[in-house]
Amino acid sequence: MNPIILIFLMIGIGALIGGLTNSLAIKMLFRPYRAIYIGRFRLPFTPGLIPKRQKELAQQLGKMVVNHLLTPEGIRRKLAHPAFQEQMISMAKDEVHSLLKKEETVKDVLETFQMEVTATTMKSHIAGWVEERYRMIMDDYRDYTIEYLMTQEMLEKANRGVDRAAIHIQESIENYFRSSEGKEKVASLIDHYLDNQGFLGNMISSFMGAEGLTERIYPLILKYVSDREMEEWLQTMLHTEKDKVLQQRVKWVEAQIGHDRLAAKLGDLVANALPVEKWLSKTVGEWTRPYQENILEHFVPRAVHQLSDLLSSKVESMMANMRLSEIVQEEVEAFQVERLEDMVLGISRREFKMITYLGALLGGMIGLLQAIIVLFFG
Numbered sequence: 001m002n003p004i005i006l007i008f009l010m011i012g013i014g015a016l017i018g019g020l021t022n023s024l025a026i027k028m029l030f031r032p033y034r035a036i037y038i039g040r041f042r043l044p045f046t047p048g049l050i051p052k053r054q055k056e057l058a059q060q061l062g063k064m065v066v067n068h069l070l071t072p073e074g075i076r077r078k079l080a081h082p083a084f085q086e087q088m089i090s091m092a093k094d095e096v097h098s099l100l101k102k103e104e105t106v107k108d109v110l111e112t113f114q115m116e117v118t119a120t121t122m123k124s125h126i127a128g129w130v131e132e133r134y135r136m137i138m139d140d141y142r143d144y145t146i147e148y149l150m151t152q153e154m155l156e157k158a159n160r161g162v163d164r165a166a167i168h169i170q171e172s173i174e175n176y177f178r179s180s181e182g183k184e185k186v187a188s189l190i191d192h193y194l195d196n197q198g199f200l201g202n203m204i205s206s207f208m209g210a211e212g213l214t215e216r217i218y219p220l221i222l223k224y225v226s227d228r229e230m231e232e233w234l235q236t237m238l239h240t241e242k243d244k245v246l247q248q249r250v251k252w253v254e255a256q257i258g259h260d261r262l263a264a265k266l267g268d269l270v271a272n273a274l275p276v277e278k279w280l281s282k283t284v285g286e287w288t289r290p291y292q293e294n295i296l297e298h299f300v301p302r303a304v305h306q307l308s309d310l311l312s313s314k315v316e317s318m319m320a321n322m323r324l325s326e327i328v329q330e331e332v333e334a335f336q337v338e339r340l341e342d343m344v345l346g347i348s349r350r351e352f353k354m355i356t357y358l359g360a361l362l363g364g365m366i367g368l369l370q371a372i373i374v375l376f377f378g
Contacts, residue, residue: 003375010367010374018363023356030341051337058332062325070324072315079308079315089304093296100292102284109284119277126274127267134263138254146253147246155246162242166234174225177218186218 029049036046050057078084102109110117141149150158176182224230254262288295311318345352 006374007368007371010371011364012367014367014370015360015364018366019356019360021363022359026352026355030337030344033337048337050340054337055333058329061332062327062329065328066319066325070319072319075315075319076312079312085304085308088308089301092300092304096300097292097296100285100288100295105281105283106287107280117280119280122276122280123271123274126276127264127271130267130270131263134266138250138259142249142251142254144250145247146250149250150246158242158246159239162238163235166231166238169234170225170231173230174222177222177225183218186221 027048028045030051031048032046033051034047036043104112107117147155177186257265
C-alpha cells in the first residue's frame with residue numbers, strides 16, 4: 001500500500017475513533033436514562049452515569065449546600081449587611097405605609113380574617129373581661145380595710161370633702177330655716193308640741209301664745225344653725241362616720257351591694273362607656289394618621305433590626321428544623337435527567353464539542369504515530 005495513503009488512512013481511523021469515543025463518553029454521562037435489560041441481565045453502563053448516581057449526587061449536593069454554600073455564618077453576614085438591612089427597611093416601609101393608608105374600617109379588616117365582630121359582641125366581651133378582672137383583684141383585697149387601699153392624697157381629699165359637706169349641710173339647714181317654709185315648719189312643730197303637753201301646754205299657749213313662743217324660739221334656732229359650733233359638730237359627726245366606713249373591710253362594701261351584682265354592673269358600665277361603635281366604624285387610616293410618621297421613621301427600622309437579630313440568633317435551629325439538606329436531596333432526586341441534560345448541554349455545548357474535537361485530534365495523532373511505526377518497522 002502506498003505509504004501516504006496508509007498514513008492518511010490511519011490518521012483518519014484514529015481521529016474517528018477518538019472523536020466517537022469522546023462523544024460517546026459525553027453521551028453516556030446522561031444516557032441511557034434507564035437501565036436496559038436483556039432478559040434478566042442488565043447491559044453494562046446502563047443507565048448513564050448521572051442517572052445511575054442521581055441519588056448519591058443528591059445526597060452530596062444536599063450536604064454541600066448546607067455545609068459549604070448556605071451556612072449559618074453566611075446568612076448572618078447577609079442579615080447584618082447594611083445594604084441588605086436598608087433594602088429590607090425600605091420594603092417594610094412601603095408595605096406598612098400601604099397598610100396604614102387603607103380606607104377599610106376596623107370591622108372590614110377583621111372580617112377579612114374571618115372574624116365577625118359587632119359592637120354588641122365587643123361590649124359583651126369587654127364586660128366579661130372587666131368582670132373577670134374584678135373578681136381576680138377582689139380575691140386579693142377583700143380582707144383589707146378601705147383605708148389601707150387609699151393613698152395619702154385620697155385620704156386628704158376625703159377629709160376635705162367631709163369638711164365641705166359639713167359646711168354645705170349647715171348652709172342648707174340655715175337657708176331652709178330662714179325661708180318662709182322653714183319658719184312655718186318651726187311654728188307648726190311648736191304648736192304640735194304644746195297641743196301634746198296637756199294642761200302645761202294650754203297654760204303656756206294661753207300665757208304666751210304659739211306665735212309669741214315661735215317669735216322667741218325662731219331667732220335662737222337661726223342663731224344655732226348658723227353658729228360655728230354647729231359647723232364643728234357636723235364636721236365631727238361626719239368625720240366619725242367617715243372613719244367608721246374607712247375601717248370597714250372591702251368585703252363589707254361588696255356585701256352591701258352584692259358580689260355578682262357589683263361585678264356585672266361594673267362590667268356593663270365600662271362596656272357602655274366605651275365608644276365601641278365609633279371604634280369599629282373608623283378606618284385604619286383614621287386610627288393610624290397621628291402615628292404614621294413615628295411608625296414609619298422609628299418603629300419600622302427598629303422592628304427590622306430586631307427581627308434581623310432574632311433571625312440571626314435562631315438561624316441554626318431554623319435551618320435544622322427546615323432540614324435543608326433533605327430538601328435539596330429530594331429536589332435533586334425528583335429532577336428529570338432529560339431537563340438536566342438540556343441545561344448542561346445548553347450551557348456547555350461548545351466545551352463538549354471542543355472535547356470531541358480534542359479526542360479526534362488525539363486519535364489522529366495516535367494514528368499518525370502508528371503509521372510511522374508501521375512504516376519504520378514494516
